[in-house]
Amino acid sequence: MTVMSTRAKLGVVAASAVLLASVAAGYAAIAAEPARTPPPAAVGDQAVTLAPGPRLLAITDRYVSSVATADPGGPRTVSGLECLRVYAAAGTGVCLKPVTAWSYQVVVLDAALRQKRTLSVPGLPNRARVSASGRMVSWTTFVGGDSYTASGFSTRTGILDTVSGATVTSLEEFAITRDGRGYRSPDVNYWGVTFTADDNHFYATMATGGRRYLVRGDMAARTVETMRTNVECPSLSPDGTRIAFKEAIDADPTRGWRLSVLDLASGRVTATAETTSVDDQAAWLDDATLAYTLRQSDGRPDVFSVPADGSGAPKLLIPGAESPSPLT
Amino acid sequence: MRVYLSTVSRPGADPPDAGPRRQRLALVSGNVVALGTVSLITDISAEMVAAVLPLYLVLGLQLSPVAFGVLDGVHTGATALLRVVGGFVADRFRRRKLVAGVGYALSAVAKLGLLLAGRSVPAIGAVVAVDRLGKGVRSAPRDALITLSTPPEALGRAFGVHRAMDSVGAFLGPLAAFAVLLVVGQSYDAVFVTSFCVAALAVVVLVLFVREQPTTGPTTGPTSDPTADPDEPRVSVREAFGLLRSRPARRLLLAATMLGLATIGDGFVYLVLQRREDLGLRWFPLLAVGTSLAYLLLAAPLGVLADRIGRLPVVVGGYVALGVTYLLLSGPVHGWPALALTLALYGTFYAATDGVLIALAGPVLPPRLRTTGIALVQTGQALAYLVSSVVFGLAWQAWGPQTAVRAAAVVVVGVLVVTVLLLAAPSRPHSRRVSP
Numbered sequence: 001m002t003v004m005s006t007r008a009k010l011g012v013v014a015a016s017a018v019l020l021a022s023v024a025a026g027y028a029a030i031a032a033e034p035a036r037t038p039p040p041a042a043v044g045d046q047a048v049t050l051a052p053g054p055r056l057l058a059i060t061d062r063y064v065s066s067v068a069t070a071d072p073g074g075p076r077t078v079s080g081l082e083c084l085r086v087y088a089a090a091g092t093g094v095c096l097k098p099v100t101a102w103s104y105q106v107v108v109l110d111a112a113l114r115q116k117r118t119l120s121v122p123g124l125p126n127r128a129r130v131s132a133s134g135r136m137v138s139w140t141t142f143v144g145g146d147s148y149t150a151s152g153f154s155t156r157t158g159i160l161d162t163v164s165g166a167t168v169t170s171l172e173e174f175a176i177t178r179d180g181r182g183y184r185s186p187d188v189n190y191w192g193v194t195f196t197a198d199d200n201h202f203y204a205t206m207a208t209g210g211r212r213y214l215v216r217g218d219m220a221a222r223t224v225e226t227m228r229t230n231v232e233c234p235s236l237s238p239d240g241t242r243i244a245f246k247e248a249i250d251a252d253p254t255r256g257w258r259l260s261v262l263d264l265a266s267g268r269v270t271a272t273a274e275t276t277s278v279d280d281q282a283a284w285l286d287d288a289t290l291a292y293t294l295r296q297s298d299g300r301p302d303v304f305s306v307p308a309d310g311s312g313a314p315k316l317l318i319p320g321a322e323s324p325s326p327l328t
Numbered sequence: 329m330r331v332y333l334s335t336v337s338r339p340g341a342d343p344p345d346a347g348p349r350r351q352r353l354a355l356v357s358g359n360v361v362a363l364g365t366v367s368l369i370t371d372i373s374a375e376m377v378a379a380v381l382p383l384y385l386v387l388g389l390q391l392s393p394v395a396f397g398v399l400d401g402v403h404t405g406a407t408a409l410l411r412v413v414g415g416f417v418a419d420r421f422r423r424r425k426l427v428a429g430v431g432y433a434l435s436a437v438a439k440l441g442l443l444l445a446g447r448s449v450p451a452i453g454a455v456v457a458v459d460r461l462g463k464g465v466r467s468a469p470r471d472a473l474i475t476l477s478t479p480p481e482a483l484g485r486a487f488g489v490h491r492a493m494d495s496v497g498a499f500l501g502p503l504a505a506f507a508v509l510l511v512v513g514q515s516y517d518a519v520f521v522t523s524f525c526v527a528a529l530a531v532v533v534l535v536l537f538v539r540e541q542p543t544t545g546p547t548t549g550p551t552s553d554p555t556a557d558p559d560e561p562r563v564s565v566r567e568a569f570g571l572l573r574s575r576p577a578r579r580l581l582l583a584a585t586m587l588g589l590a591t592i593g594d595g596f597v598y599l600v601l602q603r604r605e606d607l608g609l610r611w612f613p614l615l616a617v618g619t620s621l622a623y624l625l626l627a628a629p630l631g632v633l634a635d636r637i638g639r640l641p642v643v644v645g646g647y648v649a650l651g652v653t654y655l656l657l658s659g660p661v662h663g664w665p666a667l668a669l670t671l672a673l674y675g676t677f678y679a680a681t682d683g684v685l686i687a688l689a690g691p692v693l694p695p696r697l698r699t700t701g702i703a704l705v706q707t708g709q710a711l712a713y714l715v716s717s718v719v720f721g722l723a724w725q726a727w728g729p730q731t732a733v734r735a736a737a738v739v740v741v742g743v744l745v746v747t748v749l750l751l752a753a754p755s756r757p758h759s760r761r762v763s764p
Contacts, residue, residue, distance in 0.1 A: 009536040016532040020525035027521040028512045084387065101383065101509050122612065124386040142386045143612070185725045186599060254449065279390070299389060299447060 048079040050088040050111045052328050056285070057088050058303055058321040064095065064113065065321070069285075072303075072318045081113055084125040087283070087325045090134030092162060096125030096141075106139045108162060119167070123156055127281050131195035132238065132328070135163050136219075138193035138202070157190040157204065159219065166219075171204065174217065177225040178208075185209065190224075192233035192281045193217075196240060203227075203234040203243060212253075214245070214262075231262060233281035235290075237308070238328070241265065244282040244290050244308060259292060261308050270310040283324050284308070291317055291324040359477035360486045362537035363470055364493035369530035370432060371494055374463075375501020376523040377439060380509065384516040389447050407457075407464040408707045414465040415472075415703025420563045424469035424476075424699055425540040431466025432534055435459050436527030442520045468703035473538065475690030475698060483690055484639055487683030488631020495624040568700050576692045577701060583750040584685060584705045588712025590647060590743040592654075592720040592736050594619070597674060600657045600729050605667055615671060622675020623682075630679045631687070639688035640751055646680025647744050649673045654737035658730045688751070 004012075050057065054069040064086050065078045083095035084104070093109035097118075104125050108117040123141035130137050140157045159168045168174075171190040176183045185208050193204045199219075206215045206224060214231030217224040230251045235244045241264055246257035256277030261270045272290065282292040291305045301322035306314040318324065356364075418427035438459035445451035471487075478486040504526070505519050512518040571577050598615040601607070607615075634642040653673045656666060686702060693701030716739075723732035 004536070012536060013529075013532055017529055020529050024518075024522040024525040028508065028515070028518040031512060031515040031518045031521075101514065102506075124382060126386065142382065184728070186596070186721060186729070293390075295390060295447065297447060301390075 048077050048081075048113055050091050050093045050109060050113065050327060052090065055327045056291075056303075056318065057086060057093075057325040057327055058318050059083055059086055059323045060318075060321045066327070067318055067321075069326070073316070076318075076321075079113055081109075083107075083323075085128040085139075085323050087128045087130050087323070089130040089132050089325075089328055092130050092134030092137070094128045094130050094137045094139060096121075096128050096139060104141065106137075106158070106160070108137055108160065117160075117162070119158070119160070121156070121158065126155065127157075127192045127233065128323075129193055129195065129235075129281070131199050132197055133199055135199045136161055136195045136202070138195070140191040140193070155189045155191045157193060159193060159202070161199075161219070168219070168222075171217070171224070173222065175223045176206070176215075177223065178213070179226060183208075190215075192235075194234050194236045194243070194281075196236060203236060205232045205234065212248070214243070228262075228267075232257070234262075235282045235284060237261075237284050237287055239287050242308065244284065246278050246280070246282075247271070249277075259290065259306065261290075261310070270308075272306045272308065272310055272314075273312055274304065274306045274314045276314075283326065285324075285326045291326075293322040293324065356482070356486045356489045357477045358537075359539055360474055360490055362533065362539075363474055364490045366432065366530045366534045366538060367470070367490065367494040368497035369533065370435065370527055371497025372501045372504055373439065373523045373527035373530065374435065374459075375498050376505040376508070376519055376526070377442070379502035379505040380516050380519045381442075384442075384519075385452070388514070388516050407460050408710055410461060411464040411468060411707050412700065412703045415468040415699040415701075416563070416565070416568050418469040418472065418699040419568070419697050422562075423540065424473050425534070425538055427699070428466045428469040428473065428538075429531060429534050431462045431464070431469070432527070432531050434462030434465065436462075436524055436531060438462060439520050439524035439527060443517050468706055469699050471686045471690075471702045471706075472699035473540070475686070475702075476695060477539070480691045482635055483687035484631040484634030484642070484684055485628065486631070487687045488628040488634075488679075491631075491679070491683040492624055492627040495620055495627065498620060499624065563696050563700075568697060571693070571697050571701055571704070574694075579750045580689055580692050581701075581704055581708050583747045584689070585708035585712045586743045586746055586750075587643075587647065587681070587685070588709035589716045590650065590736070590740045591713055591716060592733075593713065593717040596717065596720055596724070597653070597657065600733055601667065601670060603729065604657065605662065607667075618668070618671035619675040619678065622672045623678045624675075626676055626679035627683060630676075631683060634680075634684045634687060639684050640748070642680050642684050643688060644744060644748060646677045646684070647740055647747075649680065650677040651737050651740035651744075653677060654733050654740065658733040658737070 048057075048064055048066045055066045056069055056072055057064065057066050059065065060076060060078060062082050062084075063078050064081045064083050065076045067076045068074060081095060081097075083097050085096040087094055088109070091111035093113065095107045095109055097105045097107045099105055104121055104123075106119045106121050106128075107115050110116050121139065121141050123143035125139070126142050127140040128138070137160045138157065140155055143154050143156050156169070157171045159171070160166070172188055176188065187208050189207045191205050193202050195202045202217045202219065204215055204217060204224070206213045206226065211229055212232055213226040214228050214234055215224040215226050230248055231243070231245045232248065233246050236242075237244070243262045243264060245260060245262060247260040247269065248257055249255040257279055259272045259274045259278040259282060261272065262268070263270070274292075276294055278292050278294065280292045282290045285291050285305060288308055289305055290308050291303055293301045294304050295301050300320065302316055303318040303321045303324045304314045305317040306312065414427050414431070418424040435458075438455050441455035441458060442452070445455050474486055474490055475483060504522070508519045508522050572581070594616065598612065601615060602612055630642055650673075653670055656670045656673070686705070689702060689705050690698065720732060720736060723735055727735070
């Protein structure tokens with residue numbers, strides 16, 4: 001290499017810095033999202049309401065919206081409420097709402113989308129659920145990743161009783177019975193809660209030691225016990241007899257998930273007709289139909305539905321939407 | 329700059345004859361400053377991505393936690409092996425700068441790879457692996473270059489300054505990412521492109537300012553190796569294995585690995601701290617900031633101290649700080665003072681051991697095989713750390729966090745005794761032997 005003077009080297013570094021800075025700035029200018037103007041809050045009979053009715057709740061372009069169950073691809077009512085995940089039942093809603101790019105809140109909503117209660121939560125929103133009665137609310141956030149080269153991930157799952165006000169900020173406080181024996185480990189993570197009709201028991205996913213379990217929890221007793229492995233993101237059917245879940249193909253999440261249904265009485269698992277990998281906590285539209293989000297290669301979401309008994313075929317339900325919830 | 333370098337490269341046994349003013353100016357060599365600058369810029373780039381990657385994966389791509397977890401942890405074994413191979417290649421062809429440069433370039437390219445990987449989890453995993461590979465490949469040649477361009481008696485401060493500059497970059501990275509997101513909204517890819525550009529600038533600085541310090545050359549200090557002129561045979565695999573037969577090198581490697589066993593991992597330390605102090609989970613990321621701050625502030629002073637009082641005492645002091653950290657985690661003291669003291673001590677541990685240990689290792693390893701040797705030390709530590717974190721996890725499970733942490737403190741004491749026995753004797757005679 002020819003010998004360069006320090007001055008010449010500094011010149012090259014300065015020139016490179018300017019060049020690279022313009023590349024970065026140029027890319028940023030192209031990639032920058034146009035400033036999004038939130039849609040005007042719907043008014044009058046156009047307002048999104050969580051009151052039970054023949055409508056489906058979902059998120060379109062980040063805002064809570066509703067469509068008619070009879071015409072889910074048709075006109076939609078869009079609210080001014082921005083959520084990353086939403087769910088509602090019996091007039092109570094839960095919204096995981098962005099505050100800044102780095103912080104999020106759990107917001108409990110009434111039927112008119114008014115904020116009844118907000119809780120700051122650590123991490124990034126992942127799952128949200130409301131019990132059928134509207135009393136219990138649950139959320140899961142993804143915590144950690146302080147450095148992506150540091151090993152592991154973790155989730156925090158919380159539950160709020162909207163009647164008593166009791167709040168569990170992390171299910172990790174609960175005592176665990178695994179395969180009939182007491183168990184404790186620092187690596188326990190929970191996600192994807194679904195409540196039973198008694199508003200005390202719930203199902204969820206617990207991960208520990210590289211395995212993922214379906215657990216049944218008891219709010220009052222503050223306990224969970226494992227039921228079986230490889231059942232993730234459970235969702236209890238309205239009649240309480242079956243659990244829809246994502247089943248890791250060959251128990252290996254890297255190979256994707258099959259949307260499946262577990263019959264609680266017989267323990268039989270039925271794979272649905274949806275063969276695309278589903279990474280979502282499905283919602284039951286009724287006792288026979290599941291709704292879930294799938295993403296296109298560019299990340300754009302669509303809500304699909306499929307019969308829960310393994311028959312039929314998946315069907316595009318709400319294009320360009322995510323986080324479906326029937327308003328029951 | 330060459331004159332400047334050879335001034336500092338004089339053997340320490342000689343009285344400084346360049347005049348006190350010049351000596352004071354020459355805190356560290358130009359090459360160390362250049363390498364520090366490269367590390368600083370690279371760390372800005374790396375931490376930019378680290379700060380937004382979880383947001384990108386979870387919110388941008390809507391990947392589930394498990395999918396994200398799978399991205400991590402499987403590449404450690406492969407990168408450990410490649411690190412040693414890279415170290416050997418650097419020594420064999422005497423191209424430490426080139427191998428380090430390849431490592432920096434790999435990590436830079438990985439930032440663009442994130443754009444191309446799209447939503448594919450295996451592709452993202454591969455990109456993360458390439459990034460880590462780059463980090464693995466570059467560390468040993470970089471540290472070898474530092475040792476080869478610094479007289480042995482100034483190694484402590486050279487590594488201290490380097491590690492401090494490195495930490496400054498790590499501090500600036502998340503701020504840079506935040507600034508980009510503030511300008512472009514939620515476009516994470518703009519962060520990746522910016523991060524790539526920053527990393528590319530670091531490679532430019534490396535190419536222009538970092539010099540392969542020839543093991544032959546104007547240096548006449550103890551680091552020079554009379555057998556390493558260009559006509560001499562290249563380092564062979566056999567010779568590399570011979571490193572393991574040399575008593576001082578073997579003892580060093582053993583000690584470094586033992587020391588690795590004494591660390592339970594940041595994740596566990598912060599988790600225990602968070603639980604016992606019942607910290608709000610929102611404060612969790614700040615624990616790492618506290619530790620880094622102590623590391624940043626103390627790395628250079630402790631490096632200078634190591635040159636004054638000896639590296640082994642400073643490394644031992646660092647592990648004592650680690651032991652006290654574990655005791656604080658299981659002791660009766662609570663509250664904010666305990667929290668601040670714990671993080672300060674934990675940062676002190678890093679400042680007193682991370683660079684100083686390599687400074688301690690450098691002179692023990694022959695210059696011809698220095699990169700290979702440093703790679704072996706780093707790999708030994710990394711694998712030991714892997715073992716200790718698994719064992720600690722099991723101990724936590726069996727005994728609960730308090731007892732597990734106390735046990736870890738006992739392990740620190742045991743490891744320290746063994747380390748002192750291993751290192752106190754052989755390292756000194758070795759450096760005396762080469763001194764005039």
